Amino acid sequence: MRIGMLGTGIVGQTIGSRLVQLGHEVMMGSRAEANPTAITWARKEGRHASFGTFANAAAFGEIVFNCTLGSASLEALQQAGAHNLANKILIDTANPLDYSTPIWTLTVCNTDSLGEQIQRTFPDARVVKTLNTMNCNVMVDPGKLSQRTDVFVSGDDIEAKATVISILRDWFGWQSVIDLGDISTSRGVEMFVVLWQDLRTWSSSHRFNIRVVS
Numbered sequence: 001m002r003i004g005m006l007g008t009g010i011v012g013q014t015i016g017s018r019l020v021q022l023g024h025e026v027m028m029g030s031r032a033e034a035n036p037t038a039i040t041w042a043r044k045e046g047r048h049a050s051f052g053t054f055a056n057a058a059a060f061g062e063i064v065f066n067c068t069l070g071s072a073s074l075e076a077l078q079q080a081g082a083h084n085l086a087n088k089i090l091i092d093t094a095n096p097l098d099y100s101t102p103i104w105t106l107t108v109c110n111t112d113s114l115g116e117q118i119q120r121t122f123p124d125a126r127v128v129k130t131l132n133t134m135n136c137n138v139m140v141d142p143g144k145l146s147q148r149t150d151v152f153v154s155g156d157d158i159e160a161k162a163t164v165i166s167i168l169r170d171w172f173g174w175q176s177v178i179d180l181g182d183i184s185t186s187r188g189v190e191m192f193v194v195l196w197q198d199l200r201t202w203s204s205s206h207r208f209n210i211r212v213v214s
């Protein structure tokens with residue numbers, strides 16, 4: 001498939017590289033047409049990888065990933081263009097974090113979430129929030145953990161969620177996907193990230209995840 005990867009950070013690079021390895025065509029998008037990180041990434045990944053603006057990448061993708069700074073995601077997606085996102089699955093991995101204090105805070109929480117803001121702002125996009133509750137190396141390779149763990153999906157579009165669940169299973173190897181419900185369930189998974197930060201400090205590692213047992 002053709003994938004639009006919005007974001008030049010470690011998440012965009014890690015997911016992008018995994019998708020190229022699987023044989024997909026990935027265009028990495030940025031604010032700039034020729035972002036140095038995106039150029040380096042595309043050179044490393046070879047002929048299935050390319051780069052451009054957020055709008056170029058969104059137009060290119062049959063499916064689009066939002067891997068931009070959460071506090072700037074709405075801005076980045078505006079640059080991507082509502083028309084380039086219309087009717088497409090938009091996989092939102094972003095967390096609306098404010099990193100200005102040692103203990104992270106959220107720029108939106110409690111009664112709203114970034115996932116909901118994105119769906120409201122781009123009503124024709126089929127937003128599915130997922131993968132934001134773990135480090136990017138775990139996102140693309142859950143089998144590296146010592147036990148099976150869980151990934152969550154949130155979204156209003158049932159068919160889009162079913163497709164994303166297949167993607168999580170077939171492309172990344174997720175065997176346990178918990179469908180939390182509509183896009184308002186983005187609130188919980190985004191607010192979890194504050195606990196994730198404490199767990200990272202406690203474990204001195206990024207390589208861990210949640211497993212829900214009953």
Ligand SMILES: NC(=O)c1ccc[n+]([C@@H]2O[C@H](COP(=O)([O-])OP(=O)(O)OC[C@H]3O[C@@H](n4cnc5c(N)ncnc54)[C@H](OP(=O)(O)O)[C@@H]3O)[C@@H](O)[C@H]2O)c1
Binds near residue numbers: 007067068096131132
């Ligand atoms: N790091 C992880 O393992 C991890 C795990 C779970 C979730 N997440 C979430 O995944 C997202 C990506 O994280 P990351 O660490 O890879 O990258 P990041 O540094 O959070 O974001 C980088 C991207 O955000 C864009 N950006 C920054 N400021 C912007 C602005 N004012 N307007 C428009 N775009 C702007 C950058 O554009 P340019 O390309 O133009 O510089 C770049 O593409 C974040 O929301 C993060 O919370 C990360």
